[in-house]
Amino acid sequence: MPGKTQIDLDHPLLVDGQKARFQSVWLLLRIWHAQREGEGPVSGSAVQARYPGNANLRMLVSRAFRDFTAWGIEVGWGNAVDVPVALLNPARRSQGPFWMTKAQADELSFRLKGKPADRDLVAGFLGLNEQAVAHADPLQYVTQDGTYWNHLTQAMRLALDGMAMTAGVSGAASFRAAERSALDDFQRALAILKESLAWRRHGNVRRSEEALARLAKILQSPAVGTSLPTLSAMASVARAWNCYARGDVRQSHAGLDRLASDQHLGPVIRYNPRVRFEYLNLRALLHKDGALEDENTDLAWKMNQAEKAISSLSEALQAAYEADSVEAAQDVAANIGWTLWLCWRQRLLAAFNGHEVRTMQGLSLRWIGLSEWICDRFGVGGGSAWNTVFVLRIARGNCDDRSGDLKRFQAQTPLPVGEMLEAAKPFHAAFSRAKGYEDWSAVAAFTLEEHDAGRVSYGALQLANLLFEFVWFSANQRGLSREAFTAVERLGLVVRGLPWGQRRFFREILKTLPAPLQMAAKEAAARREA
Template sequence: RVRCEVEGRAASAAEIASFLGLRARTGATAGASAPPEAVHLQDAAFWKQLVSAQRAARQGRLMTPVAGGASDDAGQPSALESIRLAGTLAASGFQRALVTLNEAMLWRRLGDNEQARRQLEVLKKQRLAHHVAGNDYLGAMECIVSAWCAYTARDLPLAQSLLGGMADDPARSVVLRHHPDVRFEWCNLWALGCRSRALALAAEDAPAARLLAEESLRRFGDALTAAFESHSFDAAQHVAANLGMAVWLFDRVGLALPALPSAPAGGPKRRGDASAASDTTRHAVQWIAFSEWLCGQADGQGRSAWNAIYLMRIARGHCGAEPRPTLAQFRAQAPLDPAAISALAGPLADAFDATHWPARWVEVAQARLADHQAGRRRYPGLQHCSLLFEHAWYAAHAGDLKAAERSLVTLREALPQLVPSDRAYFAESWNDGLPAELVLEAKPPRRPAARPRKAAR
C-alpha cells in the first residue's frame, strides 16, 4: 500500500491527480477540459508572500532579519524565511517550482553554491515529475543559475558553455529572445565572463582580448536594455555598476577601446583633460554613480556594497607605490577622495548623498561594515572581504594602523569561505599593497604556489 502525503498531511484526490499528470474532474465539470493549474483564492496569499520574499532580497535581508532601527522593515522576516513560507502556501506545481527557483537564486546570491545546486536538483526533479506550466521559463532560469554557480566558482568555461548551450537550444532560445528578465540575466553573465577572459588574455594576446572586451561592453548594453524593458531598477543598477567597472578595468590592462559607452546624462567629454585615462575614469565613475542613483529610485532598495567597493578601488587605482612600501611611502600616495569622485560623476553627483557617502573613504567602508555586523545588511563573502580590505587600506592611509589591523584579522577569518582564485587576489593585495609596518603586525596569508595575475574582481 502507498500512503501519499503533502507537507505531512494526507494528499487530496486533486493533489494525487496533479502528481500523476491527470486532469481533476468533479460532477460539475465532468467532461470539461479545465486546466489542472486553475487559479484559486489561496493563490493571493502565495503571491503576496512571494513578493515579500523578493522585496526582502532586494533590500539585502537575505538570510537574517533587519536588526534594530526605526525602519518599517525592522524585524521583518528575511528573504530565506519568506520564500520558505511561500513554499507552504504553494498550491500548484508551477508555484512550488517557482519557490525552488527563487531559493536557488537566493543561495547563489549568498555565495553558497552547494545549497544553490541542491535546489537546482530539486527544481529539475519537479520539472520532470510534472508537466509544469511555465516550464520553458523555469528551464531557462535553471540553466542561468547553474551558470552563475559556475561563474562564482571561477569555472568560466563551464559557465559560458551552459549559456552557449542555452542560446543554441530551440526552446530556450525563444525564451531568451522574448523574456526580458531571462535576457537580462543571460547578457549580464555572458558579459562578465567575457570581461574576465579579456582581463586574463590582455598581456598575452591583446587583439583577442580587445575583441572580448568589446563583446563584454556590447552585452552589458544589451542587459541594460533588457532591464529597462522589464522595468527593473534593481537589475539596471547591477549592470550599470558592472559596466562602469569593466570600462575602468579594461583601461588598467591597456585595452584601449575605440568608443566607450557614456552613462545617462553623463555629458560630453571635456576637451583639454590631462589624459585619456582621466576620461576613462570619468566614464567608469558616471556609470557607477548611475547605478547608485538607481538604488535611490527603488522604494526601499538597499544601497549596493559593490558600488562603494568599486569606487574605493578606482580612487586608489592610480597609486603606484613599490610592493610593501614603508608607512611613510604608503601615506604619501594620494588617492582620490569622495569629493573628487563626486566631481567626476558630473550631473550624476546627486547620487552621493551625505547620509550614505561620508567625506572619507574609511568612513564609507566602516558604515557598511557596521551595517553588516549589526544585521541591518548581510553581505555575501566576497563583498564582505572586499569591504574589510578597503577599510584596512584606507585606515592605514589615514595612519590608524590598529583599525587596519582589526579589519585584516577579520579578513583572515573570512577568507576560507572564498574560492581559491579570490583568496589569491586578497593574498597578493595584502602582501604587496599594504605598508611593511602593517604587514609585519598583521601577518598576511601565504601566497599561492603559482602566483596568479593580480586583477580586481
C-alpha cells in the first residue's frame, strides 16, 4: 500500500521531494485545512482575497490543478461534492468552491523541518492566524457606562465645529479622555487616529504628528497592526498628509506608494471607500503641485500631472459619495473647482485651454458652490474659510495689474457677484446676502467678522488670505480707504509669522496692490520685527 504524500513546508517547498509552486501548495493546504476543520468547501472569493493583485484567477487555479494531478492528489470543485472528481466538468473550475474528501485528506502529510505541522503552523502558513487585537468581552461593550463613546463623540463634535481644536485644548482633552477610558486596543487606536486627523484638518501638523507617534506604538505590535487594517491604512495616509503639509512632496508620494504596495494594507484602498477617498484626494493635490511647480519644468509633464490631478479628484468624489461622507464630498468638490481654475490659468488642461475666462470662472465656481451648499445643508466644514478664499480669488479672474498705480488698479473688473450667483446654480442658495454676497469686500468682511467675534477660529494662513482678499476688493471698489490700510497693516503682521514659503507667496501677491498699500504692509511687518 503506497505511503502518504509528503508535503514539506520548508524552503524550498517540496511535494514528495520535488520542488513545488507556492500558490499550488497554498491552495492544496487551504483545501486540506478546511476539510480538517469542518469549514466545508473553499470559495473562489477566498482564494481571490488571498491573491488580490492576481486578476487572472483561472490561470492560478489551472496551474494548481495540473500540479495536483502530477502529485496524484484528487481535489474537487463546484457544489456537487458527492460526484467523483473524474466526472466533474472543468469548464467553470476556477470559480470554485474547492474541496477534497476526508479519505484524500488522510493521505496527505504536511511537515516542517521533518516534524508534522500542527494547527497553528498550518494556519500561520495560510495567513489565517494573524493574532487578533485584544478585544474586550462583547458583554462589556453593551454593559459599559458609555464613558468612552461619550468622550469620543464629544471630541468629534468639537473637531467638526472647528474652533475648539484650533483655539484651545477642549477638543484634544476629549480625545485624550476617550483614549484613557478605552476598553481595548481598537478603541484606543480609533481615538488617537481621530485626534491626529482633527489636528491635521485644522493646520496643526506638529500635534497631528504627536498623536500619530502614540498610535504607532499600538499599531507596530504584531498582535495589533495587521488586525486593524483600516486604522493602519488611514494612519499611513495621515502621515503622508502631514508630509504634504510640511512641503515634503517627495516623502508624501513615497508614503502613498508604500501603502499601495503593502501586501496587507494595499487592498484596504480598494475595498474601503473612505480610505480610498483620503488616498486619492491627497494624490490629486500632489499631482496638482507637480503641475503648478517651477515654470521651467517640461510643459508636457506638467500637463500630464494636471490631468492626473483631475482624474484622481474625480475618483475621490465617487469614493466620498460611496462612503456616504458629505464632509469628504464637500472637501473634494472644492478641490476640483480650485484645481480646474489654477490649471486652466497656466493652460495645462488641453480640453479647456480655449475657454474664455468667464466660462472657466463659472465652471470652477459651480464646483465650489456644490461644496459650500453641502456645508450649508449638512452643517459640515466648520472652522474653514477656504471656500470663501477660493471664490474671491476666482472672482478676481485675470486681474493682475502690478503697476502699483491706483487708477489702473481700480480699472480692473472682477466677476460681478450677480454673474457668480448665476454661474453657481443650482447651488447658489449657499451664497446668501446674509453672508455678504452683495459685493465682494462684504463677503470677505463677513468672514473676518466671524473670526474676530470668536464664532470660528481660522488659522494664520486662512486669516492672511482673507485679509488680502478684503484689501484687494475694498481698494478696487472704494480706493485707499482707512479700512483698507487697517486691514493691510494687519495682513503684514500676520504674514510675518507664517513659514518662509507662505511668506514668499504673499510677497508676490502684495505686488498686485496699489503702491501705498504695499508700503503699509511692509512697514507693519518691519515694526513687528523690530
